[in-house]
Every structure is written in structure tokens, then in C-alpha cells.
Amino acid sequence: MSIAESIDDEARMTIQSTPETTQVNGTTFERADDNDRILSIQSHVAYGYVGGKAAVFPLQCIGYDVDVVNTVNFSNHTGEFQIPLEPASLLSKTLCNTGYGRFGGTRASAEELASIFKTMDEAGLLSPHRLLTGYIPNAAALKVIKELAQKLKSRNPHLIYLMDPVLGDSGKLYVSQDVIPIYKEIFPFATIITPNWFEVETLTGIPLLSLSALHNALIILHEHVQHVVISSIPLQPWLFKVIPETMQPPASTDNQQDYLLCISSSRTIGTSSHSIVHARLVPLITGYFSGVGDLFSALTLGHFNPSPTPSDGKLHSATQTPLSFAAAAALHKTHSILKFTNTFAARLPPEDRTTTDDERDAANPVRKFRRMRGRELRLVQGQHILREEWREGQGKDLQFWDRFWDSS
Numbered sequence: 001m002s003i004a005e006s007i008d009d010e011a012r013m014t015i016q017s018t019p020e021t022t023q024v025n026g027t028t029f030e031r032a033d034d035n036d037r038i039l040s041i042q043s044h045v046a047y048g049y050v051g052g053k054a055a056v057f058p059l060q061c062i063g064y065d066v067d068v069v070n071t072v073n074f075s076n077h078t079g080e081f082q083i084p085l086e087p088a089s090l091l092s093k094t095l096c097n098t099g100y101g102r103f104g105g106t107r108a109s110a111e112e113l114a115s116i117f118k119t120m121d122e123a124g125l126l127s128p129h130r131l132l133t134g135y136i137p138n139a140a141a142l143k144v145i146k147e148l149a150q151k152l153k154s155r156n157p158h159l160i161y162l163m164d165p166v167l168g169d170s171g172k173l174y175v176s177q178d179v180i181p182i183y184k185e186i187f188p189f190a191t192i193i194t195p196n197w198f199e200v201e202t203l204t205g206i207p208l209l210s211l212s213a214l215h216n217a218l219i220i221l222h223e224h225v226q227h228v229v230i231s232s233i234p235l236q237p238w239l240f241k242v243i244p245e246t247m248q249p250p251a252s253t254d255n256q257q258d259y260l261l262c263i264s265s266s267r268t269i270g271t272s273s274h275s276i277v278h279a280r281l282v283p284l285i286t287g288y289f290s291g292v293g294d295l296f297s298a299l300t301l302g303h304f305n306p307s308p309t310p311s312d313g314k315l316h317s318a319t320q321t322p323l324s325f326a327a328a329a330a331l332h333k334t335h336s337i338l339k340f341t342n343t344f345a346a347r348l349p350p351e352d353r354t355t356t357d358d359e360r361d362a363a364n365p366v367r368k369f370r371r372m373r374g375r376e377l378r379l380v381q382g383q384h385i386l387r388e389e390w391r392e393g394q395g396k397d398l399q400f401w402d403r404f405w406d407s408s
Helices: 003-012 052-061 110-122 139-155 177-189 197-204 211-221 237-242 292-303 322-346 358-363 365-374 383-387
Strands: 015-017 021-024 027-030 037-047 065-076 105-107 130-133 160-163 227-234 259-266 276-283
Touching: 037 052, 037 292, 052 065, 052 292, 052 383, 065 110, 110 139, 130 139, 130 292, 139 160, 139 177, 160 177, 160 292, 177 197, 197 211, 197 227, 211 237, 227 292, 227 322, 259 322, 276 322, 292 322, 322 383
Parallel strands: 037 065, 037 130, 130 160
Antiparallel strands: 015 021, 021 027, 065 105, 227 259, 259 276
């Protein structure tokens, strides 16, 4: 196609804009406030989609300007293995036993992060309306993030800060134990936190084995944080028994473990009232995908509007909260991206879509490499999913969990 033909194609596109949305060929896409700037602080990889690579582009797709500070700079993500805790510097070094066989790069030191924030501040470039933090490599670096959050919050009490406490998953820590108490110290500065079930257990010390345990964990988290999203809890038998009937999976579902529950919980700090809880089940997509939590947290922040007004067209019904609205949008779009990616992976040659098998992977590392490459999130190809406007009542809302606090 010639340049002239490309321009003609673009000219034929029907574009209509309002302050809140843009329409392209009849499809409505969301736009953020022109002045709503986000500072994203998390990991970076040259290849693949985790950390900032899974967060920044989706936020830009819904209209945000995003300033980016990288806490690590790696060649690629570690796939089905956690990031090693040591050594402190990985420059010119490669490590085996990762999804791609090896990776290399550097971690930003606490001094380097502090220097970046200081220089931005002196240049008048440190005034974000929203703050997003993800993977922080160690306690020293996390203390710098704490100081930054405290400074930004004191300057702007309306700062919306989403903290994704990236600690681990599936019962395994990605970080050293000494970061856990610092995360707890950051809670008072956070607007929203988005832990998974394992991170909830780690931060509260409460195993999620019953509804009363879930109650207690939320009470602890809400002591300092107004909005909590538990991004995923496997649908174990105890949970299946207590969720409302209207939330339960179809009766034909044989394996209850094939579903994950997402919970949003909002509470007014300083009151004795319980939080307002919403939830939704989504089918578990088989296979390992990296960057899912990073994408979900970014979209939750991007769709969160703490004080909607009639002019913005995003008023929530009596059964929805700003958090449940944002979490529903994030959950739907994240799950749709996963399905989109999974459909792509299913069409790859058989050698590129093998199942996880530790024994066979160890004997043939290329097997895992090809599988991981085929499962990278299809964010660019699926950007129509990210850009689509989200409105309540599309059948994908989180459902109000009535009487959540009345039973145990």
C-alpha cells in the first residue's frame, strides 16, 4: 500500500469526539481527562509483556499520559519461574531456569531511584494525578517509593495511588521477606491495593480457608486502605459454598477449581461500618501467562473515577461503587485479552503450544521457550479490547455481595 493510499484510508475513517469519548467508525472508545497524568513505577523488559510493558500501553490506549520509571531493566521476563532474589546486579550476566532459558539486565538501586525522583521534582516534572507502583526489587528501593508516595500525597491529598504489592503467587515469594513490613507502612498512602490471594495471606498472616478468614483479612487491610481488590481467589469448595447462588458457575461445571473469583471491597476509613463488597467469577484459562496482574492493576487504576459527576456519563447505580465499576472493566478487558491471546496460541504449530511438563521441559529447554513466546499477551493486536468504552450494565459487572458480612 502506498503512503497516499494509507492517507486516503485514514481520511475515510469517521471520527467523532466529545470531551469523554472518541468514536471511530461507529465504535466508542474511552478518553481520560487531558490533565490526568500517571506516574508508573515498576519493572521493564525489552522483550515480552510484564510490568510496565503490560501496563503503560493499555493506559495510553484509554487516553492517559504515562511517565515511566523502571525498577528493573531485564532482557525478558522469567516466565514460569520467579525472579531470583540475588544478585543485586545482573549487568552482563545471564541466568538459566527461566521461561526463556535465561535473562539478563540490572536492578535500579535505591540511590538511582531517589536521584530520578529528585531530578524530576527539581525540573517541575513530578506532579502526577495518579500513581501506579508494581514490582520493587528490594527493601531499600521500596523505602524510596514510600517516601515518594508520602511526598506526593502531602502535596496532593486527592492523588489516586494504586499499589500492586507484588510479593508472589501460587504460594511462592518473588521478593525477600524484608519488603513485607514496608508494604504495610505504605498502606496509609494508597487509595487502592490489588493483591492476589497469596499476597493477601502474606500481608495479613491469615490463610484464606473460610469466609470468616476472608472477613478478618479484609478488616486488617481496610484499617488503612479504603479500596481493596483481591484480583483472584481460586474457587475452592469452602468459597463455592458461601458465594451467592447468582454468582455460582453453571451447574454443568465439573471442576470448581476451573474458576477464579475477583472481589472488590470499599470502606470509608475512620468509620465502624463494614465495607461494600462486590465479586464476579471468571473461567480459568488453561496455561501460564505472564503480566496478567500488571495489566489488571493498570486497567483498574485507569477506570477508577472516585467522584463521578452527571457530565462525565459514568454515574454508578445504587449497587455499584467506583471501585466495583473499575474492577469490572479491568477484569473484563484482562480476561478478554487472555482469551484473545489463548486463541492465537491455539493456532500455533504443535511444537509451540505444548503443555507445562517440568520433566520434559528440563530435558528440552527449547520446548518451554517456544511455549512462552506463544503466550505473550497480545496487547498491540488486541488494543481494540483495551480502547473500548466501558459502561455499567453490559452483563459483565461485579455483583453486589449482599449479606457478605452477615455470615461466617
